[in-house]
Amino acid sequence: MRLPVPRSLGGRFYVKEVSVGRDPEDGRVGDCAGCDGYVYHDRWHLTATVVGDGRRSRYHYCDGDCLGEWLAFAAD
Numbered sequence: 001m002r003l004p005v006p007r008s009l010g011g012r013f014y015v016k017e018v019s020v021g022r023d024p025e026d027g028r029v030g031d032c033a034g035c036d037g038y039v040y041h042d043r044w045h046l047t048a049t050v051v052g053d054g055r056r057s058r059y060h061y062c063d064g065d066c067l068g069e070w071l072a073f074a075a076d
């Protein structure tokens with residue numbers, strides 16, 4: 001889901017897109033960007049697309065609470 005208005009994370013970084021989707025089932029596990037947990041890349045999970053400094057990054061989260069906490073922390 002593309003956010004109607006990009007959410008500022010401070011500086012020149014913005015969250016442009018949040019999605020819950022299913023990636024190809026490759027069995028990879030990645031770090032959750034919001035906590036110390038891990039996220040299976042082949043399960044339903046939450047991702048946020050952050051743009052800034054000419055780069056575009058995708059972060060994975062356990063769930064909505066985790067993303068919310070990360071946003072609150074990042075926007076400080």
Ligand SMILES: [Zn+2]
Nearest residue numbers: 032035062066
């Ligand atoms: Zn998490």
